[in-house]
Amino acid sequence: MDLSTLLARPDAVVELVVNTGARQGASALERATRLVGDRAVVRAHAVHSGAELVETLDRVAADEPDLLVVGGGDGTVSAAAARVAGTSTVLAVLPLGTANDFARTLEIPADVGAAVASVLDGEVVDVDLGRVDGRAFVNVASIGLSVAVTERLTPGLKRRLGPVAYPVATLGAFRQHRGFAARLEFPDGDHDPVELTDLLQLAVGNGRHYGGGNTVAPNASLDDHLLDVYAIERGRLADHVSIARLLKSGRFVEHERVHHLTTRRVRVVTDESLPVNLDGEIAATTPAEVTVERNVLRVAVPRGSRAARLDAAA
Structure with a gap:
C-alpha cells in the first residue's frame, strides 16, 4: 500500500x-x-x-x-x-x-x-515484533556487556559524542566485564537445550541492526518470522578484536567463539537474575522468555x- x-x-x-x-x-x-x-x-x-x-x-x-x-x-x-x-x-x-x-x-x-x-x-x-515476557522490542534484547554499555551511555555522553559514544562506552564496560553463564531452552522443541559458560554477551535479535550500526547476522531480517540468537564467549583480547572487525557485517556469528542459531521462541535462564537490555532500555530480567510476533x-x-x-x- x-x-x-x-x-x-x-x-x-x-x-x-x-x-x-x-x-x-x-x-x-x-x-x-x-x-x-x-x-x-x-x-x-x-x-x-x-x-x-x-x-x-x-x-x-x-x-x-x-x-x-x-x-x-x-x-x-x-x-x-x-x-x-x-x-x-x-x-x-x-x-x-x-x-x-x-x-x-x-x-x-x-x-x-x-x-x-x-x-x-x-x-x-x-x-x-520481538517480545521479552510481553515487553516489546524492535531490534535486539541482550544480556551482559550491552547492559553495562547502556548504563554508561548517559544523555550527556550521547549529546557530546553522538554515535562515537557507543565505542567509548563499550571500551569502558569491557574493561570491567564479569563473565556469566546461561541456559537456552526451546519450548517449541526446535533445538535441544544449550548450556553456555563464561559469556561476554548473549543477544536475541528481531531486526537487522543494533548498537549503532552493527548487524545481528548476515541474513537477519525484520520479516523472516525468526529470532537470531547469538552468544559471545569471553576470551583473549585478540579474539574480541577479531570479532569486533566483523560486527558491521554480522559475520562475527561465524567466529569460533560465537554461538548462533535461529528460533521463534527461546527461554533464557541464568544462575542469578540478570538485567535485560531492550533497544537501549533496561526493561526486564532473567529468567526471560523471548518470542516473535509475525x-x-x-x-x-x-x-x-x-x-x-x-x-x-x-
Whole structure:
C-alpha cells in the first residue's frame, strides 16, 4: 500500500510525537511538524521525559490514528511499536536518537527532511515484533556487556559524542566485564537445550541492526518470522578484536567463539537474575522468555527499502 493514498483521504488522522529529549529531538520538532503538515492535517505532541512519552503514546494510540509519526531514538520507537502493534495504525519513524538502528534497518535517511519525504512518499509493509515476557522490542534484547554499555551511555555522553559514544562506552564496560553463564531452552522443541559458560554477551535479535550500526547476522531480517540468537564467549583480547572487525557485517556469528542459531521462541535462564537490555532500555530480567510476533507491525518505509524483502518476495 502507498502511504500517499492514505494521506489523500480527507478524514485521515495523523499524529506526530517527538521526543525532545532525544539527541536531535528539540531542533527537529518544528521542522517535522511543518513538513508533515504540508502533506496532511497533523496533531503534534512534544514530550520531554519518559513518563510524558508513555502518557502521550497511550493517549494517542488509544484513538488508533491512521498514521503515527514518531521522532526519537530506538527506545522511543519501541514504546510506540508496542502500542500500535496489531492495529491498523501505520508507524512512521524519524531517526532523532543516537543509534537509530530501527530506522537504519528500514533504510530511512538520517536527515529529518529526507526522512519525512521518504516515508510519506513510501510504502506500508508488515514486519515482526520481538517480545521479552510481553515487553516489546524492535531490534535486539541482550544480556551482559550491552547492559553495562547502556548504563554508561548517559544523555550527556550521547549529546557530546553522538554515535562515537557507543565505542567509548563499550571500551569502558569491557574493561570491567564479569563473565556469566546461561541456559537456552526451546519450548517449541526446535533445538535441544544449550548450556553456555563464561559469556561476554548473549543477544536475541528481531531486526537487522543494533548498537549503532552493527548487524545481528548476515541474513537477519525484520520479516523472516525468526529470532537470531547469538552468544559471545569471553576470551583473549585478540579474539574480541577479531570479532569486533566483523560486527558491521554480522559475520562475527561465524567466529569460533560465537554461538548462533535461529528460533521463534527461546527461554533464557541464568544462575542469578540478570538485567535485560531492550533497544537501549533496561526493561526486564532473567529468567526471560523471548518470542516473535509475525507481521504484527505496520510501518512506513521508503520506496525500494529491503526491510520487508521476504514478504515482498512471497
